[in-house]
Amino acid sequence: MxxxxxxxxxxxxxxxxxxxxxxxxxxxxxxxxxxxxxxxxxxxxxxxxxxxxxxxxxxxxxxxxxxxxxxxxxxxxxxxxxxxxxxxRPPGSFRDTPWSLPLPDHAVVTDRGQPLHRNPHGWVQFGTGFFLAAGLLLFSGWVMVQSGCFVWRDMTHSTRGVRMPTSLLETIEWGKAVKKALPAALVIGLIEETLFRGVLFGIFLRAMRPAPAIAILSFLFAFVHFLEPPAGVVIADPEASGAGFVMLGKIFARFGDPMPMVSSFLVLSAVGVVLAYSRYRTASLWLPVGLHFGWVFGEKIFKAATWVVPGLPREVHWFVGETLKEGLLPFSVVAVTGILVHAMTRAREPIAGYRS
Missing domain, CATH: 1.10.10 (Arc Repressor Mutant, subunit A)
Known part of the structure; x- marks a missing residue:
């Protein structure tokens, strides 16, 4: 800029x-x-x-x-x-405005950034993205169960022999969990990908090269998702006029704690990078929507079927958090997914008639 x-x-x-x-x-x-x-x-x-x-x-x-x-x-x-x-913004070519910067020659660069295009392989990419993201994430969850960090809700002991409270013992209703997770995950994937990778990424590509556009958008994506109130937070006087700003202060305090920054913010940033990169490589939303759909679905299914094992050493939480969205192990799963996305896609050729 x-x-x-x-x-x-x-x-x-x-x-x-x-x-x-x-x-x-x-x-x-x-x-x-x-x-x-x-x-x-x-x-x-x-x-x-x-x-x-x-x-x-x-x-x-x-x-x-x-x-x-x-x-x-x-x-x-x-x-x-x-x-x-x-x-x-005066009428006419965006190329003639001060917001325009040259992008790499291999990119699809127009006065509108990188426009979305009709994708003849859309459904295939959507399905591939879903099964790739959900499959790898759930496999990593199974590994965490086998390592004793999580336990199935119908099991009395973890694989490490930790006894779970009987009050937590319950039958896993897989059908109900899938029925509940599918529509919620699909709606989240569609809405967030339309906003972040459809609208905002197009705006970012008008102003900068693809690499910084992906990085900054991914930071924004992680930042927005990181603004969830901390678990168990209590506001002494929720009816006070400044209660919302007290809550905002508690949320921003998380940025000063290295544990959530590494275990959660890093994973969210990596997710944002993979989703933006898949949109850039395909110039469509089919693949990122499928990936997002799969990640949310896998996380919801695993959460409905397991409990985190209590009493784990603090150092373990650097690698495994309380959900599949936290820790260096989920980060590595997202990274592997990104490598596979790169391998299964190719950079689009510049479109005839468009200036780069």
Whole structure:
């Protein structure tokens, strides 16, 4: 990006920052509204939709309301963002604007960055991505069970002989788990890939070369997913006007702890790199959607079928976390997946009629 020029990339980061600030401001108000609705409709029968909403609010804690406030803020601010992205852009070729930088000759470079193209092998790439991501991830989960880091929910002892509490013993309902995980994973894959690799990656490629575009977008992807409230976090006064900013402070405090940074943020960044690279190599969303679908599906199935074994030494958590999204072992699985993605795809040739 040229010095002194507003870039679409900086506008995206400003949008993320604005979303967090607005979400933190709205969170306590949303919490009070939700709990008030729950009290009003407690034990009453009426409109099914309102009754469902009141029940959900009754069962939710402040971190959940914080998440919903951030999501609401993202929706509210998306409209001014879309308008802002068009500010100062004169009609005509994007090549003639100060946001344009030359990309490598081998890349598909146009005035629109790298456009998405019709993919005749889309369904094959989608299926291959799904089975590749889910298969490798679940295989790594099986390895973790065999090593004693996780235990099947219907087993009384781990492979290392650690006895599990009887209260955790339950039958694994594989059919129910698959039925629940499939649609959720597919929806997450479609929405996030359309946003991150479909829209944002195209914007990033307008401003910079593919390598930094992939790196920065992957950092943003990991950052957004890393903003989950820490497990078990408690806000003393969730109705206070500054409660959302207290929560935001606790979330950002995780960035100062090397354990979650290595075990979680590193894995999320690697996932973002593989997804963006697969989109760049194929100029379509079929493969990244399939990969994302497979990773989310595999993680949900494994979570529904296992418990993490308690009392593991702290050093083990550098390699294996509490889910398949944490630790150096899942990172290595993502890295292997990326190598296979590189092997099964090829860089697209420049399209005739487009300038590079």
């Amino acid at each position: 040229r010095s002194g020029q507003q870039s679409d990339v900086l506008k995206i980061f400003a949008y993320v920052a604005g979303t967090l600030i607005l979400g933190a401001f709205l969170a306590p108000w949303l919490y009070q509204a939700g709990k008030g609705l729950a009290e009003v409709f407690a034990g009453k029968e009426g409109n099914k939709a309102i009754e469902w909403l009141a029940d959900a609010a009754r069962r939710s804690d402040f971190p959940r309301f914080f998440n919903r406030a951030v999501m609401l803020s993202a929706i509210i601010l998306i409209f001014p963002l879309l308008s802002w992205l068009r500010l100062g």
